[in-house]
Amino acid sequence: MNEIKDSKKCLQSWLERIQEKRPLLECLTNVVTINDVANVILACGASPVMADAADEVPDFVNIASGVIINVGTMQNRGSYEIAMRYAQEYGKPVVLDPVGVGAAKARTTLTTALLRRYPCAVIRGNASEIRTLAEGAGETKGVDAAVGDAVTEETIPARLAVVKAVANRWHCTVAMSGAIDLISDGKVSYACRNGVPWMSNVTGTGCSLTGLTGAFAAVAEKSEMAEAAAYATAMMGMAGEAAYAKAKSLGLGSFRVYLIDALSTILEQDVQPRLELL
Amino acid sequence: MNEIKDSKKCLQSWLERIQEKRPLLECLTNVVTINDVANVILACGASPVMADAADEVPDFVNIASGVIINVGTMQNRGSYEIAMRYAQEYGKPVVLDPVGVGAAKARTTLTTALLRRYPCAVIRGNASEIRTLAEGAGETKGVDAAVGDAVTEETIPARLAVVKAVANRWHCTVAMSGAIDLISDGKVSYACRNGVPWMSNVTGTGCSLTGLTGAFAAVAEKSEMAEAAAYATAMMGMAGEAAYAKAKSLGLGSFRVYLIDALSTILEQDVQPRLELL
């Protein structure tokens, strides 16, 4: 494994861009983790709006620098198409989180239909969700990745092929989250080895990473989307490592609090991006 | 009071069952405490899905091991009947939380109608809510129990009669939460003396207990439902005691965090189930 050198400096320069621009993100997200997503976006220096009513989305996409669509609870599904249409019209990057795609037909169909019609800057999901988008069908257990889809050192080549297939099919960057994260725009590909298992024991770490990716995407050039997604992924994993170091003797409630602490102070934390160019 | 012996070992064996099976719980719950419910379910080793759209509920009930219905905010009420119908068809236990029943007509009517038509494994609510289900009408102050409904050592016999009446009427286990908790399936009855008053000073402890009860119910045989609900109730109260010990000099924000900490590490906490067979 050849980790990228000076990656913490590179992360710092991404965060400086975010804190300089303070991008507004229009977020259509689920009601389970909506508060975490807003706080994570604030913690990195960006600004969230979660107004998802169909007649308001165009106004908010217009003033935003990026759009997040997370299909977790689908109660606001009528606004997804509107948000993607206006994002296309106004040239704002969309980060899509296909939560639970593969587990229920309605969301699989809807997500695929959206991808067919509108451009997307980044798709971020777990291995089962990304595989579903590659194959048009998949097996997931609720909103968690199926065990058989896990990314290990041995399965990196096979999983990366899936990531690239989805990236090429939809002309976007794809970030597959797991024990090892894989990120690719079809040409440039990254593996990220940050993170801890506890991150899947609190709800919202995936949705929060999608929010963080939205902040990075909102300050990225089109050609930088894979790098943006890779550094957002690394930052989330680093925060998990820093939080775990403090919370492991306490429990999951403290872990969640320290995650936000770590995100808001990530450059001062004693953790490093563990990114490899594949 | 004759506390059940070896009750902590018994709780441990329930938790081992949950962590072995990692049951998926399809949760139709309120938007106020939805995040807490998800985190509590994760903290005990189960897995939550909160997707409540009518056209997705059948798919999720199908892959789930149990169903939770909490009528707290009613925004998803159109899905309750679908969830209970499919739970009956697929043989999944339903845990129902009749939040605020008695305080507004719409929810009283709807909840009673659901109970008339579909089986329920456990009903968990406060004393005013359970009394409303027994009498068809009741008096509650919002979502908290009325003072006149409090369970004290003196009122145990009268309150237990109400619990048993509801259990017998709907052929299910009933868990009435309060200073003393009463749980009964009409034959086997428990009193639980765990918990601290601060638990009613943060929102969501009742909803969280409903989630926890769902995890226990999902790994229980039908004949064990009262025991499952009793141990879930004890575990929540124990977590409250452990959290209060750490948070009492700090405040309610810390208390809420330590509650989740304690739930995720309950066997290591210096607290015991205080369960009595009545």
Add this chain to the structure above:
Amino acid sequence: MNEIKDSKKCLQSWLERIQEKRPLLECLTNVVTINDVANVILACGASPVMADAADEVPDFVNIASGVIINVGTMQNRGSYEIAMRYAQEYGKPVVLDPVGVGAAKARTTLTTALLRRYPCAVIRGNASEIRTLAEGAGETKGVDAAVGDAVTEETIPARLAVVKAVANRWHCTVAMSGAIDLISDGKVSYACRNGVPWMSNVTGTGCSLTGLTGAFAAVAEKSEMAEAAAYATAMMGMAGEAAYAKAKSLGLGSFRVYLIDALSTILEQDVQPRLELL
């Protein structure tokens, strides 16, 4: 600046009134911060209900001592008019939070229409939102105040004129939150200098203040509304100061937890109201 003397004793007497009456607040609020709003209301000794379905709102307004309407996510907008109508009929004070008014047409139009038809006890918002209500149009960046609207020592007279104009136009108390908060009913006016910048780096401090203001308004006489809103504002800022002292070396996750801690123990915290009669 002439700070009001004995202001902490005055805050104490407000809190005693709240804890004596334990007012029930019917809250129609946004889904992003709904949990925080409920917990803040509980932390000061009042009791929240967030049931927002149109057919239930009349029942809950009837048993409540006050009503909160926060237009943050608008998913429950069909209930606003019902809540305000029944609040008028039953004589319950309404606290309105015009979140994001000025940023999207739909909410500006709706909020203004509500104010034209129904009485409101307190409007609480940021400078851009209040200016929009004064001028019928405004510029905001999402849900945060525009930089040009900031309240500084120099701009107090100009901003206070806006606050008074809105108060006089809608015959209510107006609380404009910012680095310096301005509160007026058109006759009595306050400046509040409590608070810390971190309060705008976590989501929900504005919504939480609206909830807190609802608790104070629910125990206030009509003639005391400006004082009620001023002390609620001071209490929120004091909690921010106390939380920042503990969290500044940790991060934003801890800050949010300590905010609730401080609200639930505000009289024991080493912070003072910094209120001035203008």
